[in-house]
Amino acid sequence: MTWTKWSYMDHWVTETPQGPQPPSFNRAYMDRYVKQLSALGFTGFDTFFFYLHMLGGMYGSVPGFERFLQDNGFEKITGIFSAYPSATRYTAPHVRETHDRIVADCTNTLRTCEGLTGVENFIVMPTSTYWQTEPVTDDTIKVVADLWNRVGKLTLEHGMTTTCHFEFWGAIRTRPQLELFFEYTDPEYVYFFCDTAQHTIAGVDPIQMFRDYRDRCTGFHFKDTKNVDEHEAYRTPPDPELMAPHVTRWFYEMGEGGLVDFPALMKEIVASGYDGWLTVEHDKAELGGGSYAEATAVAKWYIDNVLAEAEAEARRGLESVR
Template sequence: MTEIRWAYALNQWDTNIDAFVRKRDHERAFKTISISGFSAIELTAESFGPWEPLGTPQQIADLYGSLDGFRQVLAGCALDAVSSYVYDPFIGFDVEMGRGSEPLDAASIPAITRTAVWFADALAALGGSVLVVRPVGSAWQTGPLSNEQIASLADCWNQVAAAVRASGISLALHFDFLSALRLEDGLARLLDATDPQLVGLALDTAEFAVAGFDPVEVFERHADRVHHIQLKNARDVVDDAEAATPHAEQSVRTEGGPRRIERWFFEPTDEGGLVDFEAFMRSVARHGYRGWIVVESDQSPHPAESAMVSGWYVQKVLAPIAAAEFHAVPESTPEHV
């Protein structure tokens, strides 16, 4: 990919397993995203069968006849591609709502690889280029990762990345605010342990902000490994103690923790947000990032409005910053897949 391309995550429309299942609802969302100035969508892997018709390649084919049929629908809505799929290996796909695999368990690598290749092949057919993966469980489950655990994770994701690269797809590790990688510099240790030619980072601005990290500083530190960017805002921070709450995915992320936070993520335009998007974009352009930038607002109560406001902000503020900084980037800057 030789330029920054803008996509929009579809997850904010999909608020419940039976809330976004009809083609007409999909097409309305696609057209809203398109007229807002985005050229692609990002999908999230789900295992609820027909209740999540965009959750797997098989479900897409069942609803739209084939992956090509789905891509034609996207083209009819003036969208070029599915930029990326977000895959959590802890979710199983052999049965609906099944249990997946543990990346720390070497015996799980073949199963994770098969599923990753399944999604990567679909992405290749849908014009995408990045498989975004959750690399490890939450902090409350593992505590700080040992050197041996980091080595095990690196072996897993090196193998998976090599397998999906055969389909022309890049692998990017996604850091979430409850991740074990938040502890004792786990993210940097994992990136150092993985093959930089194969394994990249998906930098989600809000997830880092909620975890107490400045996304600009994270990008500056790991710019050469960033293969994918997700933009959204956040207002509140979760410290290590709160992240260590048992079953934090439910008690903190879903229920809001003891502070009863109703919504963790917001549009980039949110005035109360923690992320300095203009500074972030200057850093992104200065380092010569080439690839997808996906805007998200995955807890928006008004998804169409959020998409349109975000599209305005991209076109009027963020894209011009990138264009202005682009001219200062050396031509020899390496591209990301």
């Protein structure tokens, strides 16, 4: 048996007559994008909350877009990503007074997803940037946890799991901070989404995180990095992903000599009995002349060859134990 639940997180940029643009440039580009993911064999699609209205306009409705995905071999929209990377006076997860607004935003997003086959993950960035949030105290983490407990209860009522995707530049980034956050959040309402590159950059072992929080893990972003943040880049205002002085490109596709041990993670996933979606994400793949299209194809090649072998090896190991 080979893992079939591979989804793709929508970050693409493609060439258009108006220069490099997201495939949402127009319907024809979006159609071509979906067909390309389909050709490689992806069957799940994750996207950002802020794309939902545009997709609805382009395909008649968000379920209309999902039907186009399904016509091309996809099972469904699997995850919706919601985030407040920049803290504002309206929305800042570490500011309790903004929580009602954030909950209202999440309610609107959930409403936009009505009629879909069954989005599984409501993926959230639990905090804004570190530099806007610091000092990060236990109380700060408690305030943030309270917000996502509320949102988690809400999304569960709509059949979606609130699952937290941590950034290396977010306010909750170290292992002790992560542990405290999960201690403060209700395991029934708040789950863990493992972005392999983000944790590695922050100096956290993503495989150990998965091992320790297996029961709360509901998804992954399989992406790689070649750097651990050794110069406190996470504190760079206003944005460490593109403005860190020592590292110009943080994220890479699998199989390009990065730091994440994906075969080991794959074996750990199989051994654990996890049976959810595995998501490929490319973020800023165009930096240095790269192409999202090629990065996606190369990553899928890695899945079909290297990870498939790791998976098979893990399954053989499980069989031999039985």
